[in-house]
Amino acid sequence: MRLGVCYYPEQWPKSRWREDARAMRALGLDTVRIAEFAWSRMEPAPGEFDWAWLDEAIEVLAAEGLSVVLGTPTAAPPQWLVDAHPDVLPIGADGRVKPFGARRHYCFSSPSLAEATRRIVTAMAQRYGGHPAVVAWQTDNEYGCHDTTLSYTPTALAAFQRWLRARYETVERMNEAWGTAFWGLQFLSFAHVGFPIGQPTAALPAHALDFRRFASDEVVRFNRLQVELIRAHAPGRPVLHNFMGLFAEFDHHDCAVDLDIAAWDSYPLGHVDTAASFLSEPERQLWGRTGHPDMTAFHHDLYRGVGHGRMWVMEQQAGPVNWADWNALPLPGMVRAWTWEAFAHGAELVSYFRWRQLPFGQEQMHSGLNRPDGALDDGGLEAAQVRAEIDLLLERANAESLTTRQAPVALVVDYPSLWMAQIQPQGKDMAGFGPMLAYYGALRRLGLDVDVIAPDAPLDGYAMVVLPGTLHLREALVERLRASTAIVVAGPRTGSKTERLSITEPLPPGPLREWLPVRVRAVESMRPGRTVAIDAGVHGQGQGMQWRDLIELDPEADAVKETLVLARYEDGAPAWLTRGRFHLHAGIVDEALLLRWIGVAARDAGLTPLDPQALAPGLRLRRRGEFLFAIHRGPAPAVVPVPDQAIPLLGSATLAPGAVGIWHLKSGS
Ligand code: GAL
Numbered sequence: 001m002r003l004g005v006c007y008y009p010e011q012w013p014k015s016r017w018r019e020d021a022r023a024m025r026a027l028g029l030d031t032v033r034i035a036e037f038a039w040s041r042m043e044p045a046p047g048e049f050d051w052a053w054l055d056e057a058i059e060v061l062a063a064e065g066l067s068v069v070l071g072t073p074t075a076a077p078p079q080w081l082v083d084a085h086p087d088v089l090p091i092g093a094d095g096r097v098k099p100f101g102a103r104r105h106y107c108f109s110s111p112s113l114a115e116a117t118r119r120i121v122t123a124m125a126q127r128y129g130g131h132p133a134v135v136a137w138q139t140d141n142e143y144g145c146h147d148t149t150l151s152y153t154p155t156a157l158a159a160f161q162r163w164l165r166a167r168y169e170t171v172e173r174m175n176e177a178w179g180t181a182f183w184g185l186q187f188l189s190f191a192h193v194g195f196p197i198g199q200p201t202a203a204l205p206a207h208a209l210d211f212r213r214f215a216s217d218e219v220v221r222f223n224r225l226q227v228e229l230i231r232a233h234a235p236g237r238p239v240l241h242n243f244m245g246l247f248a249e250f251d252h253h254d255c256a257v258d259l260d261i262a263a264w265d266s267y268p269l270g271h272v273d274t275a276a277s278f279l280s281e282p283e284r285q286l287w288g289r290t291g292h293p294d295m296t297a298f299h300h301d302l303y304r305g306v307g308h309g310r311m312w313v314m315e316q317q318a319g320p321v322n323w324a325d326w327n328a329l330p331l332p333g334m335v336r337a338w339t340w341e342a343f344a345h346g347a348e349l350v351s352y353f354r355w356r357q358l359p360f361g362q363e364q365m366h367s368g369l370n371r372p373d374g375a376l377d378d379g380g381l382e383a384a385q386v387r388a389e390i391d392l393l394l395e396r397a398n399a400e401s402l403t404t405r406q407a408p409v410a411l412v413v414d415y416p417s418l419w420m421a422q423i424q425p426q427g428k429d430m431a432g433f434g435p436m437l438a439y440y441g442a443l444r445r446l447g448l449d450v451d452v453i454a455p456d457a458p459l460d461g462y463a464m465v466v467l468p469g470t471l472h473l474r475e476a477l478v479e480r481l482r483a484s485t486a487i488v489v490a491g492p493r494t495g496s497k498t499e500r501l502s503i504t505e506p507l508p509p510g511p512l513r514e515w516l517p518v519r520v521r522a523v524e525s526m527r528p529g530r531t532v533a534i535d536a537g538v539h540g541q542g543q544g545m546q547w548r549d550l551i552e553l554d555p556e557a558d559a560v561k562e563t564l565v566l567a568r569y570e571d572g573a574p575a576w577l578t579r580g581r582f583h584l585h586a587g588i589v590d591e592a593l594l595l596r597w598i599g600v601a602a603r604d605a606g607l608t609p610l611d612p613q614a615l616a617p618g619l620r621l622r623r624r625g626e627f628l629f630a631i632h633r634g635p636a637p638a639v640v641p642v643p644d645q646a647i648p649l650l651g652s653a654t655l656a657p658g659a660v661g662i663w664h665l666k667s668g669s
Pocket residue numbers: 141142145265267315321322323353363366
């Protein structure tokens with residue numbers, strides 16, 4: 001459990017560096033990430049390098065015993081590069097070039113960018129690859145941030161056409177796969193294919209999806225280029241990237257194939273403020289100063305999966321951010337609570353953003369651990385408190401007893417399915433993270449630990465597998481479901497689309513029909529405020545909203561006799577049915593119903609979910625090794641259902657809003 005910070009020596013006078021390094025050490029930090037935007041300082045002119053300042057910065061940090069994570073600086077190409085090679089600059093969906101003057105002004109497909117990247121990353125890795133203080137490498141910074149995954153340059157178009165040729169070989173095959181019989185859209189050659197934007201109305205869904213897949217592959221390729229160069233010169237040093245929250249524009253699982261660790265940047269308050277598409281205004285008020293109780297945790301679990309079990313928080317919000325519409329002050333205690341929450345979910349490092357608030361530049365209103373005048377800010381004080389508490393915990397714990405174990409429940413995240421829902425949402429609120437977070441949140445309210453896994457990840461050892469509306473079930477997942485003995489819970493729309501984004505044949509739920517003798521004969525989405533009553537008998541009454549799959553049972557299938565309809569909509573259509581170890585939810589339902597239905601499935605799986613009332617609003621539990629962590633976001637004090645023989649280490653069984661509790665679980669409790 002290490003603590004770190006993001007630091008920009010190039011933004012401060014050299015005379016402060018030593019003092020800063022000493023203060024970092026005194027605060028209990030041990031890792032510092034630097035350099036990820038400093039390309040123009042490292043290479044002031046093409047091929048001319050200035051390492052003196054970076055050598056010195058690393059030495060100053062190392063002299064205080066601090067470890068360095070070195071970021072490659074490609075998120076901020078220097079002006080000389082874009083001047084000499086305008087193809088580096090991306091073009092937005094509006095057809096306009098995104099000029100020099102901020103950051104991320106590059107197109108992933110630019111050959112000039114690749115060449116310049118090869119030069120700077122090689123030079124950097126050669127110089128610092130073997131440096132004892134440089135313990136890890138970060139590639140670039142937040143791929144895709146500021147809407148930069150998709151770029152509409154002529155270079156990107158040519159690359160897209162080549163990508164299509166490699167995938168389909170002949171244009172006839174592509175036409176067939178895309179369903180160009182519709183509106184007579186036969187493309188005459190690969191060279192005739194354009195971007196799927198700007199047409200009078202939506203482009204072919206398969207065209208849009210292939211463009212998303214292509215753009216994702218471009219990110220993967222660019223990252224791989226960097227990783228290979230770093231590995232060649234920095235043997236034994238882990239390579240990571242800092243991914244973002246609420247962001248799915250490229251396939252993170254594909255990208256992380258080349259990484260050792262998935263890091264992510266956690267801004268709980270910024271994320272609540274920007275999640276307007278699936279958090280209501282009252283919810284955003286409620287969690288505005290604490291962060292949402294499940295959103296941050298979801299990302300920890302997601303990125304632990306993306307990172308093959310290794311997850312870091314590379315940037316942790318430590319006070320107000322500057323980039324949301326409204327930027328609240330964290331509730332006192334939350335910086336500490338977020339840090340413990342990250343550790344509870346398996347983080348190896350939590351690194352705060354940033355060391356000191358900078359009084360100039362675009363982020364001058366963004367807080368840090370220290371105020372612009374150098375005094376420790378509230379977040380800094382809380383970081384110091386966490387340091388002392390980690391030391392206390394480590395007196396009782398060791399690596400073995402703190403090892404994150406496999407969770408009993410797996411929730412599958414499939415990036416292409418998220419793109420499919422965005423391309424054809426059919427109901428405005430069905431795209432994005434909302435439906436997935438509803439399932440994740442229900443599991444967590446029942447006190448269950450969750451692994452968020454890739455669609456091709458092994459399912460061995462899981463008692464329950466949740467497909468939270470995974471539109472496309474790839475063959476690898478279907479095979480794993482076949483081999484598994486887990487209880488499977490599928491949300492609405494699961495299995496409804498082919499890889500090419502058309503409706504499955506036979507009808508949805510596609511491959512799930514192997515287990516469930518049902519057909520989705522129609523679907524409907526519902527405007528906000530419209531609900532359909534649901535009667536689940538002994539499992540409660542409630543409301544459906546947003547979406548429903550209208551299910552008919554296949555009367556000819558023998559399996560019909562084994563199929564139980566456990567809940568129905570007011571018009572008689574099944575809302576929840578089960579056969580054997582498969583459960584199907586035919587729509588989005590209110591939280592209380594979802595909790596009950598998932599509770600039933602969890603008990604079928606041999607798990608012991610908590611009573612939904614056991615965790616007060618905002619209270620969540622998470623086990624790591626032999627330890628139980630409780631994080632409470634309020635709004636009122638909450639009693640933690642602590643197992644009988646657990647030994648208290650930190651906090652008490654009644655937690656105030658923003659408080660944390662840790663217990664040592666004796667085996668079996
Ligand atoms: C992240 C980014 C940082 C900084 C931070 C501010 O997206 O990686 O460089 O801009 O946001 O919250």
